[in-house]
Amino acid sequence: MDLFGMFRRRDAPPSSDAPPPQAMASEGAVFDGLNDPALYEFMRYGAATVTESGASVTTKTALRNTTVLRCVSLIAFAIGMLPLHLRRKDDKTKAQDHPLFRVLYRRPNAWQTAFEFRSLMAQRALIDGNAYALIVRSGNRILQLVPLESKRVQVTQRSDWSLEYRVDRGPQGTVILPQSDVFHVRYGISEDGISGVSLVKQAAEAIGLAQQAQKAAARLFRNGMMVGGALKHPGKLSPEAYDRLRASMNDDTGAENAHRWKILEEGMELASTGASGKDSQSVEQQKLQIEDIARPFGVPRPLLNLDDTSWGSGIDVLGQLFVRYSLNPWFEAWEQAIERSLLSDADADVFEAKFNAGALLRGSMLDQAEFFAKGLGSGGHTPWLHPDEPREMMDMPQRDDLPPAMGQQAGEQQNEP
Structure with missing residues (x-):
């Protein structure tokens, strides 16, 4: 007996036509019976937000x-x-x-x-x-x-x-x-x-x-x-042909038997079934839901x-x-x-x-190299970076063999005729 069974009335057996018992919660939440997992979520994590679609959304279920x-x-x-x-x-x-x-x-x-x-x-x-x-x-x-x-x-x-x-x-x-x-x-x-x-x-x-x-x-x-496809017959298929077709279908299952030719009997035609417009609409709806949630x-x-x-x-x-x-x-x-x-x-x-x-804001290696070069004075630009600063931005250790004015000297050399 479950915990809630102790409090159920036993005056009369439940009718098979009667709707299942429902439990009410705050904010209008309705659960499909006392064994509904959503009721357990409510008891453990508190009130859920009941949406117009009928789903009860909690912080725990949302992460799923x-x-x-x-x-x-x-x-x-x-x-x-x-x-x-x-x-x-x-x-x-x-x-x-x-x-x-x-x-x-x-x-x-x-x-x-x-x-x-x-x-x-x-x-x-x-x-x-x-x-x-x-x-x-x-x-x-x-x-x-x-x-x-x-x-x-x-x-x-x-x-x-x-x-x-x-x-x-x-x-x-x-x-x-x-x-x-x-x-x-x-x-x-x-x-x-x-x-x-x-x-x-x-x-x-x-x-x-x-x-x-x-x-x-x-x-x-x-x-x-x-259904992956259908076989059309103009009349009535004989039992012998039916048994042979069924056996050949079982033999053609699996990836190793993909794209094999099939022998049809008694004037049958092969008709394949692709994705319907309804299925495509469902896929598009899922993409819209992803955008709506992420917004x-x-x-x-x-x-x-x-x-x-x-x-x-x-x-x-x-x-x-x-x-x-x-x-x-x-x-x-x-x-x-x-x-x-x-x-x-x-x-x-x-x-x-x-x-x-x-x-997170760094661009490609080419963009970073151009940025650092200009900051050190390359191409006639006024240097505004110390040589150790790009190394620190790239998570590299400082070097003692680089003079502080190296970037400025490089810029002066670029300006020489």
């Missing part, structure tokens, strides 16, 4: 959609893999002597790398709209950043306009943390200025439609009839592995477009959240956190 997974992983991995440095504002040098530099760049806590921590925080900010981390201090020194599950945190504003964070710790009860103890990264769009908006919930209709279309396609492959995340078509003509020389421009208009808002959200929550007022006047997105 490949487009959502691709968009979230692209942005989260970019934030995780790019260097995040604490540097001085005056000379832009790395503040490696500051305790926060190690936490941001190398080791945020005892069990996560910087990539794992930032990717997880970015993933939660994308899906839930908010990402939280507990700030562990020893005096004024920040030792660790401990990520907190977004669904377990509730933010409220006090009468003095400061924020407090109510964290559900399960069996350990609830703890209330002041704003100074929580590192909070929120999505830029907000309804109240306190909590970010979940992109998954905002795109729930598009995700739900894609889920229903995927279910329909799966049911077609499981239950539908897919709120700001991910261009080629990065979603769609068959697009933008591949080639234009992909560099699309990559720059992705960085400028999709990643830069997230970089700014992180950098200002670090200044707000992890730096004191005195430190914020001296230091700043900065992502190094240069690796």
